[in-house]
Amino acid sequence: MKRSLLLVTLMLALTSLISTPRLAAAEFRLLKDIEYARVDDHRLLLDLYLPQGVTGPPLVVWIHGGAWRRGSKSSMPLTQLVDAGFAVASVDYRLSPVAQFPAQIHDCKAAIRFLRGNASKYGFHAKRIAIAGSSAGGHLVALLGVTNGHRELEGDVGDYDTESSDVHAIVDYYGPTNFLTILPQSTPHGLSVRVPALQLLLGETPDKRPALARLASPVFHVDANDPPLLMLHGDQDPQVPINQSHELHARYKEQKLPVQFEVVHGGAHGGPLFFDARRVKLVHDFVTKHLRTSPSPSTP
Numbered sequence: 001m002k003r004s005l006l007l008v009t010l011m012l013a014l015t016s017l018i019s020t021p022r023l024a025a026a027e028f029r030l031l032k033d034i035e036y037a038r039v040d041d042h043r044l045l046l047d048l049y050l051p052q053g054v055t056g057p058p059l060v061v062w063i064h065g066g067a068w069r070r071g072s073k074s075s076m077p078l079t080q081l082v083d084a085g086f087a088v089a090s091v092d093y094r095l096s097p098v099a100q101f102p103a104q105i106h107d108c109k110a111a112i113r114f115l116r117g118n119a120s121k122y123g124f125h126a127k128r129i130a131i132a133g134s135s136a137g138g139h140l141v142a143l144l145g146v147t148n149g150h151r152e153l154e155g156d157v158g159d160y161d162t163e164s165s166d167v168h169a170i171v172d173y174y175g176p177t178n179f180l181t182i183l184p185q186s187t188p189h190g191l192s193v194r195v196p197a198l199q200l201l202l203g204e205t206p207d208k209r210p211a212l213a214r215l216a217s218p219v220f221h222v223d224a225n226d227p228p229l230l231m232l233h234g235d236q237d238p239q240v241p242i243n244q245s246h247e248l249h250a251r252y253k254e255q256k257l258p259v260q261f262e263v264v265h266g267g268a269h270g271g272p273l274f275f276d277a278r279r280v281k282l283v284h285d286f287v288t289k290h291l292r293t294s295p296s297p298s299t300p
Helices: 003-020 079-083 102-117 138-143 188-202 210-215 245-252 277-290
Strands: 028-039 042-051 056-061 087-091 123-133 169-173 228-232 259-264
Touching: 003 102, 028 079, 028 102, 042 079, 042 102, 056 102, 056 138, 079 087, 087 102, 102 123, 102 138, 123 138, 123 277, 138 169, 169 277, 188 210, 188 228, 228 245, 228 277, 245 259, 259 277
Parallel strands: 056 087, 056 123, 123 169, 169 228, 228 259
Antiparallel strands: 028 042, 042 087
């Protein structure tokens, strides 16, 4: 009887541990639907996760995926970074059914300018900013990072024109990097996803609009001044060929820039493998190193 009672007690305790969220709601403050800009009647919004008990936390900006045509800022997988003392802003941008490229990168750069301009208001440190994103969001953060100061991609969205949209570290989860090669590299399944997505984004397939496709491709913008880059890509990705990350990796190596390439063996297009404990630590260490600042507890 005692043994049965002990087993039941242990099972209840284990169930409690499994069902308890890793990050309690009291440990961060979530500010939802902050308007960072407006284009005509379209409100551009972001969510801001602020860790409790940290003075001047460094900032990481998350850009969601969804083939540029869907997705939402509400899908933000970096709560473990918030738990570690980072502020995280999760950004919405105009999707391709609403506006074609370069609207998406104009919006993302506007979000960076807004965040930098409001750093003191919200209490995070924004002299140096890291960006991260997956899939289409991975493409956008890579493009944003390698086009610091690019006039044509800067745009004029928002009210913070005097602020810089420069970023200082890039984390690209399985994002496309070269629109001129992605379709020839793709499997039939990949083509079924990428062709309509790129037609919506560019207004045509890349071969029909090569100049715009080139403008939208991070590999063509890499130069010696670009920020450090971390890429994570699954070697079994059926949607974005891993060669896309190999291409950007090669451009970084040519310029002798700081770059890390984490091949996720057995990884497809997303999933828990990309956010397991080892890879969360990899991302944490990378952004901590390149932001050159660490979260510090506030003094009472």
